[in-house]
Amino acid sequence: MMIACGLGDPIAYLAEKSGALVQDVVPVRGKEAFSGNAGSVLLTFHNENAFHQHEPDYVLLLCLRADHDRTAGLRTACLREVLPLLSAAGLDALFAAEFRTAPPPSFGSDNTACTPKPLLSGAPEDPDIRMATIATTALTPRAEAALAEFGRVCDTVAHTTKLTPGDLAIVDNRVTVHGRTAFRPRYDGADRWLQRTFAVADLRRSRDHHTHDGYIITR
Numbered sequence: 001m002m003i004a005c006g007l008g009d010p011i012a013y014l015a016e017k018s019g020a021l022v023q024d025v026v027p028v029r030g031k032e033a034f035s036g037n038a039g040s041v042l043l044t045f046h047n048e049n050a051f052h053q054h055e056p057d058y059v060l061l062l063c064l065r066a067d068h069d070r071t072a073g074l075r076t077a078c079l080r081e082v083l084p085l086l087s088a089a090g091l092d093a094l095f096a097a098e099f100r101t102a103p104p105p106s107f108g109s110d111n112t113a114c115t116p117k118p119l120l121s122g123a124p125e126d127p128d129i130r131m132a133t134i135a136t137t138a139l140t141p142r143a144e145a146a147l148a149e150f151g152r153v154c155d156t157v158a159h160t161t162k163l164t165p166g167d168l169a170i171v172d173n174r175v176t177v178h179g180r181t182a183f184r185p186r187y188d189g190a191d192r193w194l195q196r197t198f199a200v201a202d203l204r205r206s207r208d209h210h211t212h213d214g215y216i217i218t219r
Helices: 002-007 079-085 088-094 141-157 203-209
Strands: 009-013 023-025 043-046 058-065 074-078 099-101 136-138 159-161 168-172 176-180 193-200
Touching: 002 009, 002 058, 002 168, 002 193, 009 203, 043 074, 074 079, 074 141, 074 168, 079 141, 088 141, 136 141, 168 176, 193 203
Parallel strands: none
Antiparallel strands: 009 193, 023 193, 043 176, 058 168, 058 193, 074 159, 074 176, 099 136
């Protein structure tokens, strides 16, 4: 939390883990095939809460315990490495409002989140990105081709980091997508255990989504 405050301000989402500012990330029995923090299959590339109007700027992942086989790895792909490898046509399509990213069921039905939006926005030479492989849908043929190309390039430039106890990874959620390799949990009380915190550089921009000027986004 101290480091989150150094980056800006910590935030949480009421619909996600009941608004906990520090969240436990552990495998859950019965959710092995879930492509999320409770699963143990490959977690595909995404930005954290990419669908939300106020997504976090940073994702902090603190490793308290590694998985038994030491196979789980944090995968990251930075947009600044991806951009030079994209075709001109693909890049143009990614800047067009031809994609829809749906919220997870826990956030309920948010019609504004599902309006068509671009994957890339901001300065062409250093844009921001919002996408989630399992939740982003391309709405046109060129968008579909661009999304597929983007995924291939992310796999090409991806870095895998195996976190050990005490390691803290800070992911810039604005320019980096992240995921996790598959691993095999044992559910014996000693499985992989991370703690996760979100931070924003400017808490004021989401003030209308907070209650009593707090740190939890309520909608």
